[in-house]
Amino acid sequence: MTNKQTVAAIAATVDQLQPEFAVMSDAIWDYAELSFSERHSAQTQISMLEKHGFRIEREIADIETAFIGESGHGKPVIAFLGEFDALAGLSQRAGIAVEQPEKPGGTGHGCGHNLLGTGSMLAAVALAKHLADNKLSGTIRYYGCPGEEGGSGKTFMARAGAFDDVDTALTWHPAPFNGVRSTNNLAVLEIYYRFKGVAAHASNGAHLGRSALDALELMNVGVNFLREHMPQDCRVHYAITDAGGKAANVVQSRTEALYLVRAPELPVALDLAARVDRIAKGAAMMTDTEVEIVFDRAATNLLPNITLESAIHANMVDLGPVPFDDRDVAFAQEIQNTLTPEAIKSSVRLYQIKKDVFLNGKVDGSSPLHLGLRDFEGESHFRAGSTDVGDVSWVTPTAQCWAPAWAIGTAPHTWQVVAQGKSPAAHKAFAHAAKSLASTGLDLILNPDLLAQAKAEWLEKTEGRPYQCPIPAHIGPKIGHP
Known part of the structure; x- marks a missing residue:
């Protein structure tokens, strides 16, 4: 297969599976469970994995809501990282551009983790199906990682050795833009x-x-x-x-x-x-x-991997933009109308979003959704935020992409994110991320040299230093973090 043929095959599988995964994403949005208390969300994801033939290992690192789903056999082991925890105090009705909590003081998916976990799992399931259909070897894992928000779930999982035999890990995050942006998180x-x-x-x-x-x-x-x-x-x-x-x-x-x-x-x-x-x-x-x-x-600080990020970007180029329609743009415009001009300009500047993109064949210089694909610079940017993906990146080569689930200018941890969490545009975004990640996972399986190059870069950046967990061994996860 050529690369474009590979991407097309994976994309077709994702499109076939997307409707049932959208139902799962919306259910997790409804649960909106806090760190390490995501019992319904985790079980919903486990049930989906079992439906698609994945073997399940529960209570990773002695955390009730941490699990691994595995399919296939042999090397390499490709991991997809998923999250599903919500935030306190961000209850909001879906599909409206007015701040209106469903439950005053309640919880809400203000960082889009209902989409994040769904897209990563869809990538894992699509790739596992492709391997089985084409009789290819390789082990595909989905990691159900709880407690990213104020809990460091992946840090505890890394401390327990959950990623030690993984050859590479891939993930994504909802955002106001489409593409790869290499970052040095703190x-x-x-x-x-x-x-x-x-x-x-x-x-x-x-x-x-x-x-x-x-x-x-x-x-x-x-x-x-x-x-x-x-x-x-x-x-x-x-x-x-x-x-x-x-x-x-x-x-x-x-x-x-x-x-x-x-x-x-x-x-x-x-x-x-x-x-x-x-x-x-x-x-x-x-x-x-x-x-x-x-x-x-x-x-721990994140170690970006330019090799893997370049591979994801190449697949995103072949995929083209997210197939938004006029209704998606119209709702995004309603959301953007609630944002300040400063927030919108800051988003465009921070993520270097190009505005000269196409919608229905026409140039649209002021779309509230990112309709194109940002350039990948091939180098990392400073980012003052932090993520427990950093701990995984010190154990195995790790990379992520971003997909435009939110209107340009939307900031994480806001009611606007929650309001967009069930939208058709958000569903298209997680499917787009799944296609990008699954295609990259297949590239790593079919091209051992690519995987070797990613590992060589990782070894150079770690300088041979073993992973040092920043959390002392006697400290466990705290349930109910905000």
């Missing part, structure tokens, strides 16, 4: 700082108290001074999760803050976190209080 550490003081009457007995709130405020001030003296591509941010109560006439005896420390490489993040720890201890000394430092979770 390592992230999440740490709670809990101060304990002594309560007292704030007026006639303040000298008897030791203020945990004073300690927390001094820590925050100290970290603000630290920002001048840390590398410019690092990030430190926080939330006060317990201010000690609402009574002003009480010396607060307890406070808590959650800090996130990010850096381009894990060792730098660990060093920076140690400096934050010392500031916290200093604040406790100054206020005669105690501080408990509780490591919560972490994810």
Whole structure:
């Protein structure tokens, strides 16, 4: 087969399977379950895999909602990474361009993980079917990865060795654009700082108290001074999760803050976190209080693989743009009307979205959907976000693409993402991603030199260093993360 013939064959299989996978995606959107509590979502995915003949291994890394579906046999082992967790406080009705929660204060798929998991699984199923029909060897796996949002599910799975025999891992993410954009995501550490003081009457007995709130405020001030003296591509941010109560006439005896420390490489993040720890201890000394430092979770920086990304891009070129229609564009325009001009311009600039693309054969310079394919530069960009895909990338060569499930200008973790999560355009986007990933997986099976090149690049970037899990062995996943 030529490459275009390969892509066409895979695409036909995806198109045949897409309707039933769209039903699954919508069901997971309805469940909207939080990190490590995605019981209905995980079982729905497992049932789909079993229907298509995949062997199932459950409770990976002792996580109830983590699983692996496997089909085929022999080498290479190609992994497709899927997610299905939602976000707290983002309940929103689907298919309308007005902020209107289905359940006030409820959950919602504000990062499109109902689509992400569905598209990755569709890629795995389509590729497995192609191998079986053509009597080709190779093991296809779908990894059901829970808790990406604030949970680092893949980090725990990597720590347990779940990816150790994988030859390469592929995934995707919903976005406002179509294409491959190589990124250097940051390592992230999440740490709670809990101060304990002594309560007292704030007026006639303040000298008897030791203020945990004073300690927390001094820590925050100290970290603000630290920002001048840390590398410019690092990030430190926080939330006060317990201010000690609402009574002003009480010396607060307890406070808590959650800090996130990010850096381009894990060792730098660990060093920076140690400096934050010392500031916290200093604040406790100054206020005669105690501080408990509780490591919560972490994810390693992402290692992009240009070889794999170039292969995905080549298949996306052969596929052409996502086949949106006028109704898709019309709904995207309604969504875009709720966004600021600054957000739209920022999206175009950040993702380098070209506007000179075609819809129904006509040039459309102002479409609210990305109707084309962005150029792939063949080099990586700095991205200040973090993802637990980074941990997988240190175990095996890993790459991802993006597909336009959202109107241009849509930001993740917003009601607009949730509103678009069941749209026909979103369904087309996950199918497009599935075609891109499955075709690339087949390329890696049919062309051992491509896989060898990807592994050689990965070895060069890791410099032979083994994977270092950033989460200590005694720490497990926390159910119900926001």
